[in-house]
Amino acid sequence: MKQFPLKLVSRRMLAPTVGHYVFLRDDGEPLDYIPGQFIQVHFQYADGTSTKRSYSLATIHDHALGAGETVEIAVSYVPGGAATALFEGLNEGDPILASGPFGRFCLMPADANRRYLLIGTGTGVTPYRAMLPQLETLIRERGIEVVLLFGARTPDELLYGDEFRAFAEREPNFRFIPCFSRELPADPHPDVRQGYVQQFLAEFSPNPDGDIAYLCGNPNMVDSCFEALKEYGLPVPHIRREKYVSSK
Structure with missing residues (x-):
């Protein structure tokens, strides 16, 4: 899956240890997703080893995000965590790399439930x-x-x-x-x-x-x-x- 850049637009605290982050896709491309899917954020440990973390999309849109629409996630802070350090250190305008969307935790069109x-x-x-x-x-x-x-x-x-x-x-x-x-x-x-x-x-x-x-x-x-x-x-x-x- 191809990686793409996201640029931080804003963040706010939802809870003492959870932040809500709003990004823009920084390559001018849309993000075709289904509510319930997640993206992966890619970064490196201090020793240069590559790693990634998964975050469900919290964005309230219908199905696809067109170019220029926001990409929103909620991030739990873990003491001493590498991902926590990454997100806490982000300032508005800073970039991160992501890939996706992934997952099948979605509402199904064929559902006939009550x-x-x-x-x-x-x-x-x-x-x-x-x-x-x-x-x-x-x-x-x-x-x-x-x-x-x-x-x-x-x-x-x-x-x-x-x-x-x-x-x-x-x-x-x-x-x-x-x-x-x-x-x-x-x-x-x-x-x-x-x-x-x-x-x-x-x-x-x-x-x-x-x-x-x-x-x-x-x-x-x-x-x-x-x-x-x-x-x-x-x-x-x-x-x-x-x-x-x-x-x-």
Whole structure:
């Protein structure tokens, strides 16, 4: 896969250890992607050894990014990490090299389900942000329902939480269920839960006849929810998984 240059446009902190980075493709070419896919960022260790890290696209666009459109990712900072040092050291206008897009963690055109169960933790929620325009279209065209169960330790770590809540306020068929394992917000919304996402699957009665589930984030969460959804009778092709492991 050919590498291409990205130029940093802006960045902001989503959480104490997660940054949201906005880039432009710096060669004037478009990025043809499907929401749910990821890019790889290429760089070198201090000893000159080449390496790369994968980041899901957080960009809210429909399908393809034309030339001049932004490329957005969320980056978790890992103490002592080489990728963390790279991203923390970037200034506006600085270049990086990337390749992609890759991956099949995407909504499928042939899906005929009645509901999507989207389950994520940490930066594993990033692909669901990119899917929002598609979900809005599917709600309009097919009347599907969507439940997003998002696990975080504290309110400060609820990535894109305001955006998901605003989308839920606009779309009655979309429910946003933040699940906090350590600390609740001061004035929690009625859909807020205390605990881990896997504890609340039963509340939504997973149905093998109408549900398709997406699992993204912590590997333990993904494995636990995968086994639980199989017990509810969901066929394996209707449980789509992507595990996120922090790398230095």
